[in-house]
Amino acid sequence: MSQTPPSTATPASSTTSNDANTMESTLQESRMFAPPAKVAEHAHISSIEQYEKMYAESIENPDKFWGEQAANLHWFKKWTRVLEWELPDAKWFVGGKTNLCYNAIDRQIDDGLGDQVAIIFEAEGMIDGKADVTKLTYNDLKREVSKFANVLKSQGVKKGDVVTIYMGMVPQLAIAMLACARIGAPHSIIFGGFSANAIRDRVEDGKSRIVITCDGSWRRGKVVPLKDNVDQALTMTDRVDTVIMYQRTKQGAPVTNGRDKDWDTLMADASDDCPCEELDSEDLAFILYTSGSTGKPKGIMHTVGGYMVYTYLTSKYTFDLHPDANDVYWCTADIGWITGHSYIIYGILPNRVPTVMYEGAPDTPEKDRFWEMIERHKVTKFYTAPTAIRAFMKWGDDYPDKHDLSSLKVIGTVGEPINPEAWIWYNQVIGAENCPIVDTWWQTETAGHMITPMPGATTTTPGSCTRPFFGIDAAVVNSEGEEVETNQGGILVIRKPWPGMLRGIYGDRERFHDTYWSKVPGFYTAGDGARKDENGNFWIMGRIDDVIVVAGHNLGTMEVESALVSHFSVAEAAVVGFPHDVKGTGVAAFVTLKPAHEESDELRKKINAHVAKELGPIAKADKIIFAEALPKTRSGKIMRRLLRDIAAGKEITSDTSTLEDRSIVEKLQAQA
Ligand code: PRX
Numbered sequence: 012m013s014q015t016p017p018s019t020a021t022p023a024s025s026t027t028s029n030d031a032n033t034m035e036s037t038l039q040e041s042r043m044f045a046p047p048a049k050v051a052e053h054a055h056i057s058s059i060e061q062y063e064k065m066y067a068e069s070i071e072n073p074d075k076f077w078g079e080q081a082a083n084l085h086w087f088k089k090w091t092r093v094l095e096w097e098l099p100d101a102k103w104f105v106g107g108k109t110n111l112c113y114n115a116i117d118r119q120i121d122d123g124l125g126d127q128v129a130i131i132f133e134a135e136g137m138i139d140g141k142a143d144v145t146k147l148t149y150n151d152l153k154r155e156v157s158k159f160a161n162v163l164k165s166q167g168v169k170k171g172d173v174v175t176i177y178m179g180m181v182p183q184l185a186i187a188m189l190a191c192a193r194i195g196a197p198h199s200i201i202f203g204g205f206s207a208n209a210i211r212d213r214v215e216d217g218k219s220r221i222v223i224t225c226d227g228s229w230r231r232g233k234v235v236p237l238k239d240n241v242d243q244a245l246t247m248t249d250r251v252d253t254v255i256m257y258q259r260t261k262q263g264a265p266v267t268n269g270r271d272k273d274w275d276t277l278m279a280d281a282s283d284d285c286p287c288e289e290l291d292s293e294d295l296a297f298i299l300y301t302s303g304s305t306g307k308p309k310g311i312m313h314t315v316g317g318y319m320v321y322t323y324l325t326s327k328y329t330f331d332l333h334p335d336a337n338d339v340y341w342c343t344a345d346i347g348w349i350t351g352h353s354y355i356i357y358g359i360l361p362n363r364v365p366t367v368m369y370e371g372a373p374d375t376p377e378k379d380r381f382w383e384m385i386e387r388h389k390v391t392k393f394y395t396a397p398t399a400i401r402a403f404m405k406w407g408d409d410y411p412d413k414h415d416l417s418s419l420k421v422i423g424t425v426g427e428p429i430n431p432e433a434w435i436w437y438n439q440v441i442g443a444e445n446c447p448i449v450d451t452w453w454q455t456e457t458a459g460h461m462i463t464p465m466p467g468a469t470t471t472t473p474g475s476c477t478r479p480f481f482g483i484d485a486a487v488v489n490s491e492g493e494e495v496e497t498n499q500g501g502i503l504v505i506r507k508p509w510p511g512m513l514r515g516i517y518g519d520r521e522r523f524h525d526t527y528w529s530k531v532p533g534f535y536t537a538g539d540g541a542r543k544d545e546n547g548n549f550w551i552m553g554r555i556d557d558v559i560v561v562a563g564h565n566l567g568t569m570e571v572e573s574a575l576v577s578h579f580s581v582a583e584a585a586v587v588g589f590p591h592d593v594k595g596t597g598v599a600a601f602v603t604l605k606p607a608h609e610e611s612d613e614l615r616k617k618i619n620a621h622v623a624k625e626l627g628p629i630a631k632a633d634k635i636i637f638a639e640a641l642p643k644t645r646s647g648k649i650m651r652r653l654l655r656d657i658a659a660g661k662e663i664t665s666d667t668s669t670l671e672d673r674s675i676v677e678k679l680q681a682q683a
Contacts, residue, residue, distance in 0.1 A: 054467020179228020
């Protein structure tokens, strides 16, 4: 299983196969990138042999591996057993007592690090042309979090009560969530881009009687009316009796009645003394809703001990965090997503590295905002999403080129498969061919990274998330659970429990069972298709539902999309199947063009010829639909089920509440 890294970080070669019979795995991306010496030299995991040895130990003796790792964190009482496993129910660190907030904040203060910066917050708006930056030390955080924890208690919140949080990306969001963790009240954070209906649904499902919000949040210089959305939601449910509002924008939205309370007023009177609740390892830490492709959102449950250990360890190794080497870490996600929960707050703070929180949009005031921030804060570890990377590519290299990005050491991506084209751009333009890219595959349900490179050890290949994290027994199988052959597409499963695994869907045991544990008996099914190559590297092919069978061949939508995006005129592409008289299923490609390229039939032909060259004629699109933009969820995922309906010429009947911009769909329908 060992990899032979090439001697330099330059691509070795790239080959593609045109053989339609091997269509499941035709995009044979084979450029390899060894870990740059500047990272490998000092990395926690500094060679592939070290990774392989630790990985083998973690799989052979998980109790020993996880017990030793958990012992690096603070426990009020040590566990008696590392794991109790009765499929599908796992209990980790059984009998242990701990607290996520203690490990995020107090543990650092105990060790004399109270004055170190924990959070670097940058507001979207500038003050006199200068960045508006607030730094919070661990001491600051402990004071504010303790006060807000006392505020929650004063409002009747007790251990076990679900607290709904719907705020913008401001420090008060971090403070509110950590305050919940401090007193053992599970939070249910709703992304600030969601609408009133989403709030109503989550409040109802979580049986939450309190909502923490802001008057509004800043986005591209405009106010997002968060409090208005809460007010509207609460006309549709009478479950909530208390709303606490932080005045961020001060643009109206006054506190109006007995139900609504003002954050600052409550904080002014609150004591800053609030010891952490000693929680059981398996107490509920939070609920986070994830939208399924069908049906209502699922409230994914994570518990205290396992979530804490798993996010701490994945943060440490995947981003190779070193508090004593001036690391500054920035994840551009919103805290309303699992990426923000795990990799802005809970996994990063216990690693003692400052975490950057940015309030606003990447193109405000200009399209170089992210690069300006990396330069300003000397960010060393940067984590973003393929959808953002594709937007940066479209905006052009001039924006990053204006800035000194030399502080960067590790750059990461998450959320979707990253097309090789975008990977190469990220490597060259942002990483200066000297930063390993960690393409991290994981899910809301997994709490943390599952398949990911170790930046100082793993040789990477564009488009592959490489190899499993410690303790993760990942495999590609058929529906009987048998491993498929090398490079054959199959179902991605996890065969052993891990500390960060979801503990259920809130209030829906049956759905938990059906969604994750019934498709391949005995294993956790992620819902993704994947293949594993001869080096043991995993390649995510997309959601299982997204695989298209054309004339008897399996096409991973991801592979066709990557071929499309590798054409010089294409900025972004989404591929779906549609009913086709002859082939059974045809390929429809929705394509956005780079600036300065005109839509034409001629261009359609050229793009298709390119796809045929890259993947084989079978992958040619039967329809290419040019689009100004693709329909995406608010977290940036392309909504293929809508595109499937559009391509098939059907009415859209499925739920569109998570869609960012509805007008895009109407424009596409007019064309398809
Ligand atoms: O399909 C996979 C895709 O995103 C799904 C999980 O989405 P969510 O729960 O919203 O969590 C996003 C943040 C972890 C997965 O089932 N996905 C995520 N990361 C990758 C990915 N697909 C390919 N490569 C990735 N690195």
